Amino acid sequence: MKLKKLSLRLRIFIAMILLVLISSVLIAAVAIYQYNEETQDYHKQRLDRKETAIIRSLDFVIRETSFPVITENVPLIFKMKIYEVAEVHNIQINLYDLEGSLLISSKADINEEVIAKCLNPNVLNTLSNTAEHRFEERREEGEEIFRSSYRFITDSKFKDLAIINIPYLEKDDFLAKELNEFLERLTYTSLVVLLMAVILAFFLSRYITKPIKAISEKMNATRLEKRNEKINIEDTSEEISTLVNSYNRMIDELEESAVQLATSEREQAWREMAKQVAHEIKNPLTPMRLTVQSFQRKFDPEDENIHQKLDEYSKTLIQQIDTMSAIAGAFSNFAKMPAQKNEMLNVVEVVDLTLDIFSENYITFQSDKKEIIASFDRTQLIRVVTNLIKNGIQAISEERLPQITVNVYEEEENIKITVSDNGIGISEENKSKIFEPKFTTKSSGMGLGLAMVKNIVETYHGTITFVSQKNEGTTFTVVFPKV
Structure with a gap:
C-alpha cells in the first residue's frame, strides 16, 4: 500500500x-x-x-x-x-x-x-x-x-x-556490562515511550483529523441542486478555520451560481422548446398553404368534379390539422409533470394489459409472479411502458425477425421493468443524448418519448438505464420503489 x-x-x-x-x-x-x-x-x-x-x-x-x-x-x-x-x-x-x-x-x-x-x-x-x-x-x-x-x-x-x-x-x-545495562534500560524506556506514543498518537490524530473529517463529510454531501449547510466548528486551529471559512464562502458562491444557472437553464429550455414547437408547427403549415393556393388557382364552379376535388382538399387540410393537434398534445404531455397518486397497482396486470394496445405478434411478456403490488399512477405507468415499446418497434431492423420482450419482476424493495429489442442498437455518440428532449434519430417524431419516460420515472424516485450494442439490440431497465 x-x-x-x-x-x-x-x-x-x-x-x-x-x-x-x-x-x-x-x-x-x-x-x-x-x-x-x-x-x-x-x-x-x-x-x-x-x-x-x-x-x-x-x-x-x-x-x-x-x-x-x-x-x-x-x-x-x-x-x-x-x-x-x-x-x-x-x-x-x-x-x-x-x-x-x-x-x-x-x-x-x-x-x-x-x-x-x-x-x-x-x-x-x-x-x-x-x-x-x-x-x-x-x-x-x-x-x-x-x-x-x-x-x-x-x-x-x-x-x-x-x-x-x-x-x-x-x-x-x-x-x-555497563553498555548492556544501559541498552537494557533504554529498551524498557523506549517500550514505555512507544506505548505512550501509541496512545498519544491515537488521540492526537483523532483530534487533528476530526474537523477535517467533518469538512470532508460536508463536501461529499454538497449538491448543486439543493441548499447546502455551512460548517460550524468551534475551538479549532487557524489552518482548519481558514479551510472552513473558504468552504463556507464556496457554499455562498455555489448557491448564487446555482440560482443563476437554473435561471439560465430554464430560459434556454424555453427558448429551445419554443424553437422546436415553431419548427414542428411550420411543417404541416406548408402543405396546408400549398393546398389552399392550389384550390384558389384551380377552383371552377362549373367543373363537374368540383365536389370530389373539394373533398380531397378538405381531407388534406384535416390531416395536417390533426398533425398539429398531435404536436400540441405531445408537448403538452411532456410539459405536464405527472402528479403522484397513492394508487396501489398490480404492476404485472397493468403492464400486461398495456401490451394489448399493440397488434404486433412479436411482443412477448414475462413475469415470475402474477401479482406485484406497488404505489404508482396507472396512466403514467401505461405511458412509460407504451413509449418504451414504441421506441423498440421503431428500432427494429427489416433484415431480421423482430422480437421485443417485456419483463416485470421485483428485487428486494424495488420493481424492475425491462424492455428488450433486437433492433439496430444505439451508437456510442448517441448514448449520452438519448434522454435529451427533442433528440431523435428517426425521420419522424419529436424526440420527447424517452425524455418524458425519464421525467415520470424520476418523479417517482426511480431510475432508467439502458444497455445497447450496435446492430444487436437494446434493453431499457426501469427501477422504482414499491412505495
Missing part, C-alpha cells in the same frame, strides 16, 4: 510511532559509538599511565644499580627487578636492545621463537625518526585485542639504553 493513499489520521499515527522508534535506534547507535570511542580512550590512557609508572620504576633501578649502565648489562641490571615491577603493575614487560633483539622479559615461559625474533623494522624506524620516540600498535589475536607500546629507556645522561615494550590486553568486560 502506498503511503500517499493512507488516510491523514493513519499517517500521523505512523509518523509518531516511527519517530519514537527512530529516536530510540539513534540513541542506541550513538551510545554504542560513544562507548567504543570511550573504550579506546580508556585503554590508551591506561596504557600511557602504566608505561609512565613502569619507566619511573625502571629509572629508579638504573640509578641504584652497581653494574655499569650499558645495553649489554640490561639483563643483569633488571634480572630480578623486572619481575617485581611487572608484578606491582600487573603487566608484562619486555626489554629489547637498540637493534631490536630481546634482552629480558617478565614472562618466564616465553618461547624460544619469540626470543629469537627481532622487532619489526617499522617499530625501530618510528622510534628513531619521530619526535616522541614512541610507537604504539593495536592487533587482534583470536578474540583478544592487544595494545603494545614501544619506547626508549635512557641512562642518567639520557643516552638510549634499551627499548621497553609493554603488551597490554584490552579487557572490556566491565564496560561491556
